[in-house]
Amino acid sequence: MTLAELTNGQEAVITKVKGHGAFRRRILEMGFVRGKKVTVIKNAPLNDPIEYRILNYMVSLRRAEASLVEVVHFGDASVAVEPLYYGTDATTELTEKTPELKDKTINIALVGNPNCGKTTIFNYASGSYEHVGNYSGVTVDIKSSSFSYKGYKFNISDLPGTYSLSAYSPEEIYVREHIRLEMPDVVINVVDASNLERNLYLTTQLIHLDVKVVIALNMYDDFQKHGDTLDYRHLGRMLGMPIVPTVGSRGKGLVKLFDKVISVYEDRSPDSRPVRVNLGKTLEAGIQKIEELILEHEELCVEIPPRYLAIKLLEQDKEYTKLIKKRTYENILEQADVQRHRIEHENREDIETSFTDARYGFIAGALKETYKENPIKRRKTTDAIDNILTHRLFGFPIFFFFMWLMFQATFTLGQYPMDWIESGVGMLSSWLSGVMSEGSFKDLVIDGIIGGVGGVIVFLPNILILFFFISFMEDTGYMARAAFIMDKVMHKIGLHGKSFIPLIMGFGCNVPAIMATRTIEDRNNRLLTILINPFMSCSARLPVYILFIAAFFPEHPGTLLFILYGTGILLAALVAKLFKRFIFTGKDHPFVMELPTYRLPTLKAVIRNMWHKGQQYLRKMGGIILIASIIVWFLGYFPRESSSTEALKAQIETVTSGYESDLALLDEGQTELLAAQRDSELRKLGEQLHREQQEESYIGRLGHAIEPLIRPLGFDWKMGVSLLSGIAAKEIVVSTMAVLYQSAYQDENDTAALAQNLKNDKYANGEPVFTPLVALSFLMFILIYFPCIAVIAAIKKESGAWKWAIFTIVYTTGLAWLVSFAVYQIGSIFV
Amino acid sequence: MIQDFLTYTTVAAAIAYAVFNLIKTLFSSSGKSGCSSGCGSCGSETAGLKSGKLSLGSKQ
The missing domain is CATH 2.30.30.90 (Ferrous iron transport protein A (FeoA))
Known part of the structure; x- marks a missing residue:
């Protein structure tokens, strides 16, 4: 308090x-x-x-x-x-x-350039599992965590990466406002050791903020490998900020880092002292004049360090200018204008350039005294790899090959554990069937819960394998290269490189991907990225893809998967182009993309990311999938009686009693043939009863009501119902199918063999419901239609209006219908 | 009889949970509600808030 x-x-x-x-x-x-x-x-x-x-x-x-x-x-x-x-x-x-006793809490903010390793340090220190990728812009919001060390409680906040503290982008404003308003006790400025000059630019701005800073010289192992040397202790003394070399990914140097944080917090570190970066005679004279005026208003000095405010006003920072205008400190603003004109006149360049030059001048001077580059210029490994991976001709084929490899491995490697889980589910179902007495609850447990959840849980290995690959590509830095080679395409469709990261994140889940668009400054570009994000096939769609590919396209699973993901990307591009042309007109903002050094990710980090994804998937199984399976089963199970089912039951009874009397007349050796005939007839009637019961059920009536809409796409009412249930979450399409496509005489050991049930499903006239063409049409619909409820809620929250959420529902579902219609109708001509 | 009772109770609970979840997802102030995590960020905020979970000394 x-x-x-x-x-x-x-x-x-x-x-x-x-x-x-x-x-x-x-x-x-x-x-x-x-x-x-x-x-x-x-x-x-x-x-x-x-x-x-x-x-x-x-x-x-x-x-x-x-x-x-x-x-x-x-x-x-x-x-x-x-x-x-x-x-x-x-x-x-x-x-x-x-x-x-009470003051043992140290509030820390992690600040640094994008992709310098802040989140890695945050994760390692706090034991959290925040997403880390070897490309910039992963952290879009503040992440906080706590841990105890040496009797201190550390509240650590991971802020978005930023190159400076100007008001150019939302994350820059966010970071500086966090420091100014939350006033962390110590700021850890994470600096990429192999990119010192650019990283220290932010450090020079932190100096003006008048906060206690400790510099984590991260990725120090890479720096040492290059053979360069840095007298970091001397540099720290010059900056008034102690420097500690660290290797965040391996946790090296973190003990020393937090020891240093404690000593800085306790004011025991002689290296931590206020310093003033000399920005040159012309700028300093201007700053001093404005600072003098600010110092006359004590209430302003309490809120914002006066020198920092003076610099910001000279730089014409919108936020601070607005603040000063609101408080009617007109004389300060007038002085800032006078000084700006004077400086621009004297330096013959705009004020922003003057400040940037002065800061880089200071950095150059500091590094001249402390840093020595290895005289033997080695050809960096990164350059060598880049020459191949981002090659003008080979870049795209290599990228596509990697994507194909990922999907192929997801499918083939996942098959073995998938089979094990499938038999496990079958065994559980069989055991329960043996121990439970007959009744509706038994049917609910076996057909509804185990059938529904079991039908989806088998895809867990595929999800884990896919995430292993995505995580590996992110951590090595290849994803950033993918963004690089796709950049021209992105520009062509009217999106800039910054949209690429949210789109890639969409392969996991569209919700965080939509949140990641916060780093895009321009509202039009941001909205556009949000609207096309649902075309990125999220992991929830993967079970549907794998189910249908395994059932109908088993010869080329990886290729089919690649085509589906590719179609999503292609559609996103086309829609973006259209929207850019007609709805979000406007010029692109310039964007400079950083290509990080290639790094071999630690197995631990990749597996941790994969495991976290698995956990999320299992949690979903126990939550929304379970609930949906129960509801779908209930709607498909009741009402039990109708006039047609009653008639069928009566027919079954008649057939049974007829055969029984016939069998009684025959000798023991002659009954076999007649018994087989009876069983076959009863089976047919049983199947018919099962079908009739389903069609007369609540879900059947709902399915039949929407059937005219989906019939031109080749879908039957059960597929329509599955699509409807998929609105809650795409995995529910599979669990719904697992419940609806169980046959009346299915072996209980075979509950999870949904693919087989789909292939065996027939219309009343004996025609198969599913053909490869219908399957393809269905897959296209799944890829494009209504993103799940959570995505719609995220679009509403991030766009601030229901209209964009509703627009997304309408245009995605409309487009899905058109594409599936085209696939089925055109395909029918040839097949 | 008991089977029917269990069935109706389970289904009623499932429907109530589904309605609650829908309202929570649509009207929650948190942008992450309903997120199934493509990047390991969902749920980790709460998972990460475990003070004293780690002894830095033992990690080096």
Whole structure:
């Protein structure tokens, strides 16, 4: 809690003083230091300012200033330290001990360029499983976690990667506002050691923010391999920020890093000190003039470090200019204008260039003293690999080959564990069938739950294998190359490179992919990326693909899978082109894409990512898939009786009794043939009864109601119902089919053999329901139609309007119908 | 009789859960509701918030 939250008469002990520069210094001098007891005397009539007693004198603070002082209740302090009291003066003991106990929380923010390893350090330190990929823009939101070390509780926040703290992109604003408003105790600036100059640009901006910083010189092993040398201790002293070499992926140096964080937090590190980056005579003169004016307004200095604000106003930062305008500090803005014109006139270049040059000048100077490049210029491995993988001619074939390989492996390698799971499900079903007595609940458990969930769970190995490959490609840096070789295509369809990452993420799940579009500054581009994202085949569609490919296209599984994913990408491109032409017109924003160094990912990281995906899949099995299976079974099971089923039952009884009387007349040796004839007839009637019951059920009636709409696509009512259920989640298409396509005389050991049931399903006239053409048409529909409810909700949340969510439902389902119609009708001419 | 009772109870619970889940997904303030994680980020926020889970000293 803060001092501002206390009421009259309350007593508290100070645990932390936040704020910047002059305000912080002054308040500390006044005695507001950690461990001191403070009492609220009274609030002024309008609740501001508040009078406090500290060190036996009275002082008044404004509410805004008081909110920067963190305290704990004096009462809480008594309880916490009571056992340590051995007859010394209570007040003194309490005020000395309480902060020790209470102030052991260090708030850390991880800041750095994209793809410098922030999330890897975050994961390693906190034991979290945030997604890490060797391409920029993976972290789009803040991720927080906590861990304990050496008696301190660390609250660590992983911020999005940013190259600078200007107001160019949303993540830049996000990072700097987080630092300014949340005021972390220590900022860990993660710096890619092999890309020092560019990474230190952000560091020079952090200096202006007046926060305690520790630099993690990450990927230090790569740096050492290059043979370059850096006197990082000296560089740290120059920057006023201690530097610790780390290898985040292996956890090397992290102990030292967090030890350093503790010593900086406790003000025990001599290297951590405020420094001022000299930006040159012309700029410094301008900054000083504005800073002088800002210093006249103490309330501004409390909120924003004055030098930082002066620089931002000179740079014409929109956010800060708006803030100053709102507060009517016109004289500061006027001075900023005057100084800007003067600087631009003197330097003969725009102010942004002047600042950038000055910062890079400072970095160059600092590195000249501390950094030595290996004189033997080695041809880097990355360049050598890139020459092949991003080759003008071979780039695309290699990319397509890798994709094909991934799908082929997903299918073929997954087949073995798939069979094991399938037999496991069959055994469970058979065992339950033996131990449970006949009745509706038994049918629910075996046909509904085990049939439905078992039908989907068999695809777990395929999902894991696919994610192994995706994770591997992301971590090695190949995904960034894929973005690179696809960049021209992206531009052609009106999207820039930044859209590529959300689209790739869509292969996992469209929901985080849609959230990842937050890094796209331009609203039109962002909306466009959101709208085409559902065409990226998410992992939920994979079970449907594998089921149908295994049943109807077993000869070329990998190729078919590749074609399906490819069709999704192609459709996304075409739709994007159309939308860009007619709905989201406007120019593209420039985007410079970074190609990270190739890295061999650790097996642990790849497996962890894969396992996490598996966990999510299993959780879905126990949640939405289970629920949907139960509901679908119920709708397909009831009502049990109808006039036609009654008639069939009567017919079965008549046939049975007829045969029984005939059999009674025959000798024992002559009954075999007649018994077989009876069984065959009864089986036919049984199948008919089963079909009749399904068609008369609630789900059957619903299916028949929509059948005219889907008949031109080659679908029967059961497929229509499966598509409807797939609105909740695409895996439910499979679980619904597993429930609906069980035959009346199915072997209970064979519950999960859904592919076989699909192949055997026939219309009343004996024609097969599924042909390869119908299967292809169905797969196309699955690929394109209504993304699941969660995606629709995500589109609404991210676009801020229901209209885009509804638009997505309408246009995807409409397009799905058209494509499936074309596939089936045109295909029917040839097949 | 008991079988029917169990069946209707299970189905009623499933329908109630489905309705609850639908409302939660559509109207939750969290952008991640209903996300089935393509990148390991879903659910990890809560999973990650385990203070004291790791001793850094033992990792080096």
